[in-house]
Amino acid sequence: MVNPLYLFAASLAAAFLLPLVDKLGRRASLALVYLVGLAWLAAAVSWLLALVQGGVAQDFGTAGFMAPLAIVLRVGLLEAAGVLAVAAVGLLSAAAMHASLRQAPAGGAMAFLMLLMGLCGVILTRDLFNLFVFLEISAIATYSLIGFDDRRPALRSAFKYMLAGGIASALYLIGVIYVYRFGDTLNLDLAIRAPGLAGAAGNAALFFLLAALLVELKPFPANGWALDVYQTAHPGLAAMLSGASATALLLALWKLLPLFGTAHLVIIAGSGLATFLAGNLAGARQRYTRRMLGYSSVAQIGLAMAVLALGTLFKLGSELFLLAVAGGFVLNHLLAKTGLFLLSAAFEQAGLTDAAGVDGVDVVDTVDDAAGASAAAQPARRLSPLALAVAGGLVLALVGLPPFPGFWAKWQLVQALADRSRWWLIGLILGGSLVEAFYMLRWLGRLVAARGAAPVPTLRLGAGLLGPAVAAVALAGLGVLSGVFGLTGALDPKAGSTLASLAGEPWLWAPWAVAAVLFLLDWLPGWLKGLLALGAVAAFAWLVQDRLDGLRQIFAIMLLGGGGLFIVAALRKPGSRGGLHPLLAMVTLSLGAVLLAETRLGFFFAWETMTLSSWLLVRRGQASRQPALSYIVFGLGGAFLLMVGLAAGGFDSAGAWPSGALASWPFLLALVGILVKAGALGLHVWLPGAYAEADDESSGLLSASLSKAAVFGLFALVLSRGIPGSLSISLGAIGGPWLWRALGWVGLATALAGALYAVWQEDIKKTLAWSSMGQIGYIILAFALMDQAGWTASLYLAFNHFLYKSMLFLAVAGVIQRVGTRNMYEMGGLIKKMPVSFLTVLMAIIALSGVPPLTGFGGKWLLYSSLIAKGWYLEAAVAFFASGVAFLYLYRLIHSIFLGQPKLNQSGVREAPLALIAPQLLLMGVLMALSVFPKLLLDPILEITSRVFPPTLGFSGDALVSPLGYWNGTLTMIVTGGVFALCLLWLVINLRNSQGVRQFNIVFAGERPLRPETTHYAWRFFEPYRQAVGGLVRSRAERFWVLVGGGVSAVGGALRRLYTGNGQTYALHVVMYVVVLYLVMGVVL
């Protein structure tokens, strides 16, 4: 292995030579800096290669002696990885700072070299005093680097940094003195074994070391100086500080950990968690990108710090496990934050002073305001797709979404904490993560410019994008490696098997692979991309067909088939429609992945993939900024609950929920997590906005197919394992009846509220969105019955909802495309212009309302039969009421759009494009076939449900017989058809001299109607109904969540007030922080 001393020597020599080299020009001196950086990088790579190929960690003594006679440098796996990270970030930062380093005096380049060397020294040294020296070198280099920036705020922040750094140095030095006094050595390895450090005095000595390191790690509240530095320093330098410097300091902390006792560890953990929470809460209130990144930075470092300490405190796992988890977080943070700071540098260079600074809106804005508010404040220039992808990758990694390293680390951490029943820790960590996700994704969401508006010039980022792109690619690569080989796989392939991975489930990567390929091909024409996406879905379905059992087959039709239909529908508009096809394919395949997952991690991975891809799809919509934010925040919140539930389930060796566990709280958490996605009442506030503001074909996919993934989740949850397994369920394991009764009422309340809200919407898509929510409510209600009839009803309703809601969304997409508005009262009389769409809507609303003879009645019959048979009488009555309410909005829908008086400005409207009509015709055919032969659908469903529960339903001939009654769908259809034909015949026979009349030729009390607008009764259609029962729905859930969001925001605001910007206050914070830590340590000891 290369002796690191050569590199230190080279760095120092280069620094001394710089003034000379600078005579050749600034280019030469900067080249020297890059060269040294490359040398560090090359050395780190060579060390890593040697170590991975079976080498062992090696100590290098200075001056030919080993400890205790001389300072020792150690090169182990972690050190090598750390130096690699520092060198890589250093090179990227130097590149980003290239222009400013050229302007600064030669000292700038020198300081940069010293910073790089100092950080590497911090990582490599095993000597406590030497550590101090390297800390000082890097700190002083940083002060001067900030100081070379001539702007006043930068100078001020450099001074504040010096104040804090000075205090930290003093503390550290005191600590070193005491450690030497009590431990008789400054070598770390010897100090660990030194008996003198065991007592109270030793504890105090170590406390000073620890306090100094902690202050350098920017803990809450002693981190005001760091936030100011992040905000004001050159973003390249901020990247260096947030990425490289924090990594080096964390490694230093990790090195010292064996010295520390429980009390110290408690301090580290507590301080880290407090920083994580406070940083994220305050970050949620930030308007300025770099300060927001700063808050996120201190939070992430706090988390990594806490994980290091908690791992030892609670013995969460082997050292390797700890390294993998903490390392995963650090790596994730390092790359993501470096990339983001560099990106912000690129924005600045491109002339965007504060790229899309967020506007501080609350977590849940009122849904109606969202559309209006989001249109106003879009960035004046939009990012290129590549820049957007890079920014997206970095933010998603930071938030811990798949497939990035943070995702795997989070899963392992939560699993380990759950195994040791540390619930409150899980709560804190996930709560903080959610807040961080909120503000980071809000920022990302703002980077997406509105589509369809006036063309916006693209922001040219040029070479500035290179650094962020490298970071994003590295993150993705490491993430995929972690996923395939287990988290440690990225570090050490031999240990890969010890941690959970997706090694056995390659198809879970299909959404990512297909999305990646299609995004690369996004320049192709839309129709070709559509065909490719369709082909990908078809190929996926064909490849995995053997893995689908009966239940999954039914859901596969809804999920994959539905996805295919909407991909076809996406061909309705010409042009490339950038990003739409890859996302549609990704969502569809992620739904397939949810079906196929076999492990809990796999299920959660697929679930998160689905959440993420569907969020992107929603965000693609024109005015979707606020609704998409609600969507992803609730989606992630639900996913976190699901994750805890799955992690804490205490599954037996077969992977089944332990007996009686279905009423336990892990199960409840997972259930609630899934109910969020299903949009159950109270957890539904994301739903109407997301469905309404997504692209029209995407809304259909969300409502018709994606909601069924939630339904599948419900079934999978109960059918053992916490993930879809074989259809074996031991009925004894089902939780107390109260649980299901309660779930039933949740479903019922959802059904009623969804229907009532739908009645008063003017926006056609909002009507359908609320209607979807209501229909899912029935599915939940039937599911909660927990018997054969109930589950049959649930699956039947789910399939029907897929059919008719697809039809409605497809037809409505065509209508909106042709008339250019979503307000129903602005339409009218379209039946003659769009007859096929009308027919689709007609059949769909007959099916939805449950009127015989179409297939929807089967759902109603099954639902009421099973409810009454189970003895849920009140539920049956309320369900009947809710079903009645559905008639209101359905009639209004078809009347306001297709019937009544046509608008004069819509006289040129044509039928919807073929891409929309063809799927509608197909679905109508399926609907008719299932109506005439209900057995086609019911036989497979009964086959599934009869295996799970003792059968009470069955076919006798064509009649479906329940304990209470019977229903013969075929005969009903024949009788209805016959009677209808008879009546039609009567009409035709008696029809004489039929005369078509023109518009307005109606019996209008002797007056001629003036305009369609005054004659078409459509606006506030059910006003008397609102007067009568409007009190039932008063947006209580919305108000609750606004309160929650407001509360979080207020706490963040209050925390932020600590940071006055005053250097003296900051210094006081640091001192007080140390004093408090000391007192806390006294208590814990």
Next chain:
Amino acid sequence: MITAILTRVGYALVSLFVITNYGLLLIGSMARISAKVQGRVGQPVWQPYLDIIKSTAKRNSISHGVMFYLGPVFRLAGGVGTYLFIPAVFGSALFRNFSDSGDLLLVMYFIFFGQLGMALGASEGGHPYSAIGVSRGLAQMTAFEVPFALSVIAVAIQYKTLDITAIVAAQQGGFLHWTVATNPVAVVAALIAFLGMSMHNPFSVVIAPQEIPIGPPTEYQSNLLGMLQTNRAIFNGAKLVLYMNLFFGGATSLPVMVIKTFLIYFINVFVGQAFPRLRVDQSIRFFLGAPTVIGVAGVIIALL
């Protein structure tokens, strides 16, 4: 096989013929009774026949489009279908109809078939009053369905079935076996709902028969109106038969059916003459109030 099918179809046609004529006479006689109450002479009992013949014989008919034409077809098919799914006379092959298509739930939902189709047809007429009428009718419908559903649930609890024939069978053996005797509270709820269903006073704002023409039939004329008038008779008959079956012991013969349904229908007239009309929001609040509570009480009684 074919003989059996033809026999059933033939029986159904006879059954339909009977109920149509009975329904028309019922409407005529009720109108006459109402007139007497109000101190008028009133129309002849056979006036509904004259109306239908007149409408059907009109020289021409105005069309607003295909759906406009299909509205009355849906409406009439809805009425006829509803009747055909109910066994009219207990134990009679002639009046068994096609009740083997489905149980009580099918009948309850098939009622909507005609209403929905008619609403759509009326909408294509383009008359705002039609749409207003539909909006009022639907709004009111959601409300009166609640006490009705509760009483049906009470019946299902009591007889442990939703099969109408079985429900009638369980009530045989004398007056004390009828639901009205065994669970009068549920029947009260059902009868209040019936007032709403029949759209007589005080729940007649949907078609507001006395003032300017309003409600779904506004634009309809000629034989289209004739079909609607025919339907009114059949549909009324079907609902009356259903109520008789569920709550009043059914009928073992045609005369019994006539007497029972006449008396049930008379409740409408009785209330209608005594109460003024309510606004839609008032009637919704009404149905969701006391009648719903009564319905819940009926369910509780059935459970005891």
